[in-house]
Amino acid sequence: MTVTHELHSHELPQKERMIQETAAERLERVGAAAYRIRHHALNMGEVQGQGYVGQALGAADMLATVYSDQLRFRAEDPEWEARDRFLLSTGHYAIGHYAALAEAGTIPVTELETYGSDDSRLPMSGMSTYTPGMEISGGSLGHGLPIAVGMALGLRYQGSSARIYNFLSDGELDEGSTWEAAMGAHHHQLGNLTAMVDINALQADGKTDNVLRTEPVTEKWEAFGWYTQRIDGNNIAALLAAFDNAAAQAAAVGRPSVILCDTKVGRGVPLLEEREKAHFMRIEEHEWKTCREQLTAGYEGKDAL
Amino acid sequence: MSAAAVSTGPAPKLKTSAMIASFADPGQKTASAPFGHALVKAAQENDKIVGLTADLGKYTDMHIFAQAYPERFFQMGMAEQLLFGAAAGMAETGLIPFASTYSVFAARRAYDFLCLDSAEPNLNVNIVGGLPGLTTGYGPSHQATEDMAIFRGMPNLTIVDPCDSIDIEQAVPQLAASDGPTYLRLLRGNVPTVLDEYDYTFELGKAKVLRGGNDVVFISSGLMTMRALQAAKALAAHNVDVAVVHTPTIKPFDAATVLAEINTDRLAVTLENHSVIGGLFETVASAIVTAGLGKRVVPLALPDQFLDAGALPTLHDRYGLTVQKIVAKVLAELK
Numbered sequence: 239m240t241v242t243h244e245l246h247s248h249e250l251p252q253k254e255r256m257i258q259e260t261a262a263e264r265l266e267r268v269g270a271a272a273y274r275i276r277h278h279a280l281n282m283g284e285v286q287g288q289g290y291v292g293q294a295l296g297a298a299d300m301l302a303t304v305y306s307d308q309l310r311f312r313a314e315d316p317e318w319e320a321r322d323r324f325l326l327s328t329g330h331y332a333i334g335h336y337a338a339l340a341e342a343g344t345i346p347v348t349e350l351e352t353y354g355s356d357d358s359r360l361p362m363s364g365m366s367t368y369t370p371g372m373e374i375s376g377g378s379l380g381h382g383l384p385i386a387v388g389m390a391l392g393l394r395y396q397g398s399s400a401r402i403y404n405f406l407s408d409g410e411l412d413e414g415s416t417w418e419a420a421m422g423a424h425h426h427q428l429g430n431l432t433a434m435v436d437i438n439a440l441q442a443d444g445k446t447d448n449v450l451r452t453e454p455v456t457e458k459w460e461a462f463g464w465y466t467q468r469i470d471g472n473n474i475a476a477l478l479a480a481f482d483n484a485a486a487q488a489a490a491v492g493r494p495s496v497i498l499c500d501t502k503v504g505r506g507v508p509l510l511e512e513r514e515k516a517h518f519m520r521i522e523e524h525e526w527k528t529c530r531e532q533l534t535a536g537y538e539g540k541d542a543l
Numbered sequence: 544m545s546a547a548a549v550s551t552g553p554a555p556k557l558k559t560s561a562m563i564a565s566f567a568d569p570g571q572k573t574a575s576a577p578f579g580h581a582l583v584k585a586a587q588e589n590d591k592i593v594g595l596t597a598d599l600g601k602y603t604d605m606h607i608f609a610q611a612y613p614e615r616f617f618q619m620g621m622a623e624q625l626l627f628g629a630a631a632g633m634a635e636t637g638l639i640p641f642a643s644t645y646s647v648f649a650a651r652r653a654y655d656f657l658c659l660d661s662a663e664p665n666l667n668v669n670i671v672g673g674l675p676g677l678t679t680g681y682g683p684s685h686q687a688t689e690d691m692a693i694f695r696g697m698p699n700l701t702i703v704d705p706c707d708s709i710d711i712e713q714a715v716p717q718l719a720a721s722d723g724p725t726y727l728r729l730l731r732g733n734v735p736t737v738l739d740e741y742d743y744t745f746e747l748g749k750a751k752v753l754r755g756g757n758d759v760v761f762i763s764s765g766l767m768t769m770r771a772l773q774a775a776k777a778l779a780a781h782n783v784d785v786a787v788v789h790t791p792t793i794k795p796f797d798a799a800t801v802l803a804e805i806n807t808d809r810l811a812v813t814l815e816n817h818s819v820i821g822g823l824f825e826t827v828a829s830a831i832v833t834a835g836l837g838k839r840v841v842p843l844a845l846p847d848q849f850l851d852a853g854a855l856p857t858l859h860d861r862y863g864l865t866v867q868k869i870v871a872k873v874l875a876e877l878k
Contacts, residue, residue, distance in 0.1 A: 366664055373635070378659050384625045385660055388632020388640075391617055395593070396636060415656070418622035422629065425620065 248311050248342075249320075264307070268474050271341050272302035273537045276506050278337035280533065282353040284526040289354065289362070292503040292510055292519040294334030296472070297405075297436050300499055301338040303477040304403060304434070308485065313343035316371040320400060323389055325374045327382020327406040328436070332364035335372070335405075344371040380413025382406050383433060387419045390428040394490050401430045401488055408437040411452040417462070424463035429492025432484050433464075436471065437500045442517045455498055464496045471499025507532050557854030559680040564855040565733055566678060566766060573733040574708035578671065579607025581715035582641055586612055592719055593633060595619055595642040597626040603643035603673045604731045623653040630668045631660035639667050639719050646672030646687030646728065650694060661724040662699045668724045675704070675728035676765065676816030677845055677862060682852035688845050692821025694726050695794055701725040701747070702793040704815075704823075706768035709738040710791055713745035721747055728765060737769045743789075750797035752804065756786035759873060760804050763814035764790045764823050767843075767864065771814050774869040781874060793823060798830040805831060805838055810876055812841045816864065819844035841876055843869060 259267070279294035304324060312318040326335045333353060340347045345359070352358035359369050363377040374385050386404040393400050410416050423431050441449045452458075459466040465487060469476040477499070484495040503519075504510030507529045510519065521529065567573050586592040586608065594608040598621040609616035617633075619626040623644055630642040649657065649672045661668035672690060679685045694702055703718065703725060705711045711730065718725045741753045753768070754775060763771040768789045775785035788804050790797060805811050805827070815823035824842035831838050845862050859865050863872065 375659055375663055378655055380624070381628055381656065381660055384628025384656065385632040385635070387625060388629030388634075389636055390632075391629065392593075392633035392636030392638045395615070395638070398636075415622075415624035415628065418620075418625035419628065422619055422622065422625045426617070 248309065248313070250310065264478065265474055268302050268306050268478065271306035272298045272474065273533070275302055275334065275337040275341050276533055277530065278340055278347065278350055279333050280507075280526060280529050282333050282336065282350050283521065285351045286354045287523070288518070288520070289333050290330045290518065291333065291521065292516070293328075293331050293436075293438065294337060295507060295510065296438050296501040296503045296505045297331060297334050298337070298506065299472050299474055299477055300405070300434055300436060300501070301334055302341070303474065303481055305338045305342045307478065308481050309403070310400070311342065316344050320398065322401045322403065323373050323386075325376075325382045325386050325389070325402065325404045326364050326372065327374070327376045327404055327410060328379065329363035329365070329375070329377025331405070331407070332360070332362065335364055336360050336369070339369070339371045342371070345369070379407075379410045380415040382410070383416050383419035383423070386431055386433070387422045387426070387428060390423070390431045391426060394428070394430065399430070399490065401432065404431070404433045406433060406435055408435060408439065408446055408452055408455070409441040411435070411455065412450045420459070420462040420464065423494040427491045428494050429487070429489035431494040432488070433494070433496040435496060435498050437498055438503050440503055440515050440517060445515075459496045459498070463493065465493045466496050466498065468498040468500070471501040472505050506536055508536070557857050559852060559854055564678070564680060566855060566859070567733055567735045572736045574712075574736050575733055576604040576607050576731065577708035577711040577734050578715065578727075578729055578731060579604035581712045582608045583611040585716045585719050586615065588716075589639065589719060591637060591639045593617065593638050593640050595626055595630055595633075595640055597621055597623050597644045597648070599644050599673065602645075602731070603671055603729060605643045605671070623648045624656050627653045627656040627668070627670070628660050631656070631664075631666055634661065634666035634668050639669070641669045641671055641719075643671035643673065643729070645685060646675045646690040647685055649726070650687060650690040654693065657700075657724065658697050662697050665699045665723045667719075667722060669718050670724065670726040671729050672726060673729045673731055677850060677858055677864065678730070678766070678816070678855070680853050680855050680858060683849040686850055688818045688850060689821060690728070691793055691817050691823070695821060695826070699723045700794065703747070703791055704728045704765040704793050705730060705745070705791050706765060706789060707737040708734040709736060709743070710745050714747070714791070717745070717747040730766065735769055737772065738789075745791060748792045748795055748797060750788055750790040750792070750800040752800070753787045753789050754785075756784040757809070758783050758877070759785040759810045759812060760807065761785060761787045761812050761814055762790060762801055762804070762823070762827055763787065764793060765816045767814040767816050770864060770866055770869060773866045774873070777866055777870050778873060781870070783873065783877065785873075790823065793826060796826050796830065798834070801827060802830055802834055802836065805840070806836055810841065810873070811838060812843055812873065812876075814843045814869065817844060818847055820847050841872070843872060
């Protein structure tokens with residue numbers, strides 16, 4: 239199979255793609271994408287000298303699963319009408335999303351170094367008006383899911399079978415608007431809507447448990463009527479299984495689905511995994527090289543097993 | 544509530560009526576639910592138009608649309624953040640949503656969702672706000688006396704303050720046709736029909752001179768244009784000749800037309816169903832200062848305070864929105 243063929247296969251839902259690969263090959267493909275996304279994020283962080291690198295590393299497996307395996311899109315035509323929508327609600331995760339968009343081929347890898355610079359298309363907080371492939375302007379938290387509800391209603395009304403993925407964080411579960419939308423999506427039976435929640439248990443002021451307790455998270459979503467799965471969000475096999483389950487039950491009229499992903503801030507780079515967790519992680523100038531080396535060593539070590 | 548205590552006297556006290564009291568005068572010509580019918584008409588010609596509400600369909604005349612187009616109507620429940628977030632999401636898919644609630648909830652409760660989800664990406668989301676200014680006796684929880692002050696600072700947002708059923712009927716298709724978000728200060732139920740007596744059509748972004756006059760010029764918007772026209776007739780009996788300029792679009796403001804009328808020796812008065820802070824008066828005042836005209840303007844507006852609860856006629860009298868109060872104010876200014 240040619241690379242071209244595989245890229246174009248993103249126009250079909252994952253389950254209809256004629257990709258001849260074993261489960262192991264699929265895991266390896268998505269894992270490699272996650273590895274590249276993490277590298278992109280480290281490079282962007284180094285150029286900036288700062289940034290939400292910890293969040294990007296933690297969410298890289300979720301982003302890789304969506305962009306390299308699940309999402310229906312045309313890399314060269316981000317406005318393609320039949321595309322699935324990926325809504326980044328957490329604007330500060332833009333660093334990870336840009337890395338995923340580069341991996342997907344929507345923005346050039348060479349542009350990533352402009353992250354957060356004046357006049358860049360890649361601002362620190364993600365905005366739809368700046369970046370191709372960025373569907374909404376996130377950042378004011380708790381907006382993604384309400385907008386996703388409207389998109390799902392609008393697309394269904396117009397006969398589209400496109401699916402809507404909303405990436406949100408556990409911190410956004412503090413926002414009342416998230417739960418207004420959770421009710422609305424169930425009431426309107428938006429079966430093509432999937433929420434993916436990055437539960438890194440960390441908020442701006444500290445651990446989620448100390449800021450505003452959100453647990454029990456699974457029971458909350460179930461009580462709101464959603465098809466709920468909770469998984470290790472840094473386990474690609476678990477991610478693929480959960481997204482496949484969500485895809486299998488997706489329908490124009492049906493239960494919305496949520497995939498609750500427990501993730502580790504800084505995942506893939508032991509130096510950062512072990513550092514005291516912070517919303518805005520400080521990384522010294524000399525540490526970036528170490529971060530990259532640790533990431534590569536970990537990935538290749540895993541590969542060798 | 545000291546003002547309420549003053550009004551004790553032999554006459555029986557008026558009662559606060561239903562949530563939405565009519566401000567039409569007895570016997571006045573009215574049209575029923577002009578917004579709902581106008582939206583149905585616009586939807587017949589444009590299949591992208593959809594309607595949403597947050598549990599206030601019957602109170603914003605959206606129920607007319609819901610009955611005509613049940614498949615194009617979306618009930619979002621009593622969840623205003625969802626209402627306007629979802630309206631933006633619908634607009635992202637190419638639809639033209641009209642989303643209704645009370646003005647207080649749109650302006651105070653859902654501002655962030657209107658600002659970032661619709662205004663920043665400049666989406667064609669049309670906000671329909673009931674009970675603008677002082678159009679209910681339910682007190683500050685329902686009286687949107689500062690809605691324009693809140694909304695004027697939002698980039699990209701067009702603000703329309705219609706006078707009557709004619710304005711609403713003609714504005715709705717223009718709001719749907721215009722790019723970007725809009726805010727309509729809804730008048731609902733039996734809405735007076737006033738402007739058919741004048742050579743007038745609603746044009747988005749334009750102020751219109753409804754009548755000329757040599758002594759005084761009224762600059763007015765919303766239901767206060769109706770009162771301004773009535774006051775102009777009443778003042779004629781006092782040999783005062785009053786011009787009336789109607790400015791239904793508050794933003795973007797037609798400064799050229801208004802300044803041309805202001806820049807004369809006539810007494811200039813602004814009339815609005817809104818707080819004296821941040822509404823029509825300050826819009827006119829900033830245009831005057833920017834142009835360097837140095838012209839005095841008398842504001843006729845709601846005071847900068849939380850207003851009383853009570854019967855609407857009582858409150859309109861108490862806060863100076865009645866024809867009698869307007870006439871008295873102008874005569875005092877001319878002395």
